Amino acid sequence: MNNLFQYVPGNSLIHRLNPITKIFLTIIICAAAFITDRLLFLVGLLAVDMLIGIIAGVADRTWNIFRGLLKIAVFLFLLQVLLTRKGTPVFWIITDQGLLTAGKVVLRLVVVCMPLALVLAVTRISDLTNALVQVLHVPYPYAFTLSTAIRFIPQFLEEMAEIMEAQTARGVAFDKAKGLKKLSMMLPLCAPLLISSVRRTDQTAAAAEVRGFHLRTRTSGYKRYPFSYVDLGTVVFCLLLLAGAIVL
Amino acid sequence: MIEMKHVSFAYKDHQPSVRDLSFRLEKGEFAAILGANGAGKTTTVRLLDGLLKPTSGQVLIDDADAATSQVSERARKVGFLFQNPDRQICRNSVREEILFGLRTVCGGEGEEALQARTEEVLKEFSFTGEEEPFSLSRGQRQLVALASILAVEPEILILDEPTTGLDYRECCHIMNRIRRMNEEKQVTVIMVCHDMEVVLDYAHRALIMAGGQLLADGPVPGIFRDAELLEKASVLPPQMIGLGMRLGDGFENACTPEAMAEAVMARRKKRSVPHE
Ligand SMILES: Nc1ncnc2c1ncn2[C@@H]1O[C@H](COP(=O)(O)OP(=O)(O)OP(=O)(O)O)[C@@H](O)[C@H]1O
Ligand SMILES: [Mg+2]
Numbered sequence: 300m301n302n303l304f305q306y307v308p309g310n311s312l313i314h315r316l317n318p319i320t321k322i323f324l325t326i327i328i329c330a331a332a333f334i335t336d337r338l339l340f341l342v343g344l345l346a347v348d349m350l351i352g353i354i355a356g357v358a359d360r361t362w363n364i365f366r367g368l369l370k371i372a373v374f375l376f377l378l379q380v381l382l383t384r385k386g387t388p389v390f391w392i393i394t395d396q397g398l399l400t401a402g403k404v405v406l407r408l409v410v411v412c413m414p415l416a417l418v419l420a421v422t423r424i425s426d427l428t429n430a431l432v433q434v435l436h437v438p439y440p441y442a443f444t445l446s447t448a449i450r451f452i453p454q455f456l457e458e459m460a461e462i463m464e465a466q467t468a469r470g471v472a473f474d475k476a477k478g479l480k481k482l483s484m485m486l487p488l489c490a491p492l493l494i495s496s497v498r499r500t501d502q503t504a505a506a507a508e509v510r511g512f513h514l515r516t517r518t519s520g521y522k523r524y525p526f527s528y529v530d531l532g533t534v535v536f537c538l539l540l541l542a543g544a545i546v547l
Numbered sequence: 548m549i550e551m552k553h554v555s556f557a558y559k560d561h562q563p564s565v566r567d568l569s570f571r572l573e574k575g576e577f578a579a580i581l582g583a584n585g586a587g588k589t590t591t592v593r594l595l596d597g598l599l600k601p602t603s604g605q606v607l608i609d610d611a612d613a614a615t616s617q618v619s620e621r622a623r624k625v626g627f628l629f630q631n632p633d634r635q636i637c638r639n640s641v642r643e644e645i646l647f648g649l650r651t652v653c654g655g656e657g658e659e660a661l662q663a664r665t666e667e668v669l670k671e672f673s674f675t676g677e678e679e680p681f682s683l684s685r686g687q688r689q690l691v692a693l694a695s696i697l698a699v700e701p702e703i704l705i706l707d708e709p710t711t712g713l714d715y716r717e718c719c720h721i722m723n724r725i726r727r728m729n730e731e732k733q734v735t736v737i738m739v740c741h742d743m744e745v746v747l748d749y750a751h752r753a754l755i756m757a758g759g760q761l762l763a764d765g766p767v768p769g770i771f772r773d774a775e776l777l778e779k780a781s782v783l784p785p786q787m788i789g790l791g792m793r794l795g796d797g798f799e800n801a802c803t804p805e806a807m808a809e810a811v812m813a814r815r816k817k818r819s820v821p822h823e
Pocket of ligand 1: 558561564582588589
């Protein structure tokens with residue numbers, strides 16, 4: 300679970316894309332998924348997601364993300380199928396319309412979530428921040444906040460796991476509880492988690508301040524983020540995708 | 548009694564952190580696990596408590612395989628102090644924190660008894676009980692975590708760096724308390740510790756680890772006299788033993804300042820005899 304957010308080093312085509320292009324690609328895929336109403340197009344988008352993962356050389360990760368999403372997807376699918384009444388019945392209370400809608404909803408979810416996770420896997424958070432600041436002129440404090448938030452997610456998860464472990468050792472029956480019961484047992488533990496993260500935020504802010512955070516400007520980064528032909532190609536591809544979603 | 552039988556463990560997608568570890572601690576023993584950072588000490592103690600399941604091998608607690616029961620069921624018997632006290636503290640006052648641990652494992656003893664026990668422990672650790680754990684210093688939080696574990700009076704105590712971050716006085720205080728439990732109630736103690744002076748003063752046995760393996764297992768202070776072994780494990784011997792070893796020649800056996808002084812006096816006497 301933790302390494303789902305970790306950067307995978309590499310030198311693939313996708314790695315070398317400008318971070319802004321990657322964000323653009325993500326946004327376009329999301330937009331296309333919501334604009335289109337055709338199941339086949341959504342399947343195509345899913346294939347695009349997979350292809351991005353394969354080109355980036357993170358096929359394993361792509362598969363893991365896909366599998367993770369699949370669990371939620373199955374749940375959503377069943378819910379949709381059982382609750383949709385429109386259309387002609389196929390079997391029991393299941394209708395053809397229900398199946399179609401459910402399929403679309405689920406595909407959309409998967410298609411939208413995957414590029415986001417993939418971009419995080421093949422982009423250094425620092426590159427993302429710097430590019431946002433340099434190219435899009437996002438104020439540095441905002442970009443820093445964003446990148447810090449992303450960086451803290453795995454730490455947060457790890458901490459929660461450690462806290463649960465510590466409480467198990469004290470006799471709280473986390474190792475026996477399941478599902479909702481476990482969730483309700485976790486709630487009281489959110490207080491220490493919250494406190495420690497607020498404290499960490501404080502410390503991070505202080506550390507940043509001490510190291511001259513406020514002196515940083517848009518031109519402070521030494522690394523440049525030029526656009527290449529590959530970027531251009533990607534943008535053209537994105538536009539085609541978008542056009543496809545609108546027309547089809 | 549707690550025993551490891553050919554235990555190996557690897558974190559997911561990682562090289563093994565612990566390899567073929569075997570040792571056995573009898574009831575009432577006081578042992579220390581020593582070794583460099585990353586030697587696998589924390590992993591070993593987590594395996595002992597069953598928080599981690601061995602990839603191969605067996606952990607036995609009182610001759611029962613630890614894998615057959617849940618960690619939370621054993622909390623009464625096995626107390627575990629984490630390297631980081633913040634993972635353990637989850638209540639808004641020190642009193643509540645100690646009561647919380649007591650209620651989860653000794654709930655059957657009645658609220659009154661538990662309250663009384665809590666007050667006792669609070670007094671012993673010089674807390675009023677009203678303090679907010681998260682506004683205490685790190686060392687004090689360590690004390691809170693320890694107090695709430697000792698309150699339960701487990702039969703086996705597993706301590707991951709109990710004295711790190713404590714000042715000398717607090718360090719002596721809690722180590723004396725742990726020693727008292729060990730001597731009076733025959734509590735088995737196993738602690739990870741980087742402070743060799745503490746190990747020398749309190750532990751009876753040392754398990755030395757390096758690279759996930761058990762390099763040596765022997766009595767304190769004897770084991771500290773094996774310079775080659777300590778070198779391999781990146782462990783510095785306690786000062787007096789280090790001094791004695793360097794002086795050699797009869798001084799090796801002195802491991803306290805008093806013993807060293809005595810050895811020096813004895814030597815002077817011996818030397819001065821011909822002059823008289
Ligand atoms: N959660 C984890 N996932 C992967 N590897 C880990 C994890 N925890 C520890 N390790 C690895 O296992 C090895 C042993 O770690 P361990 O924490 O047991 O060391 P230690 O002896 O307690 O060190 P220290 O003195 O710093 O506390 C290290 O190489 C570490 O990188
Ligand atoms: Mg450790």
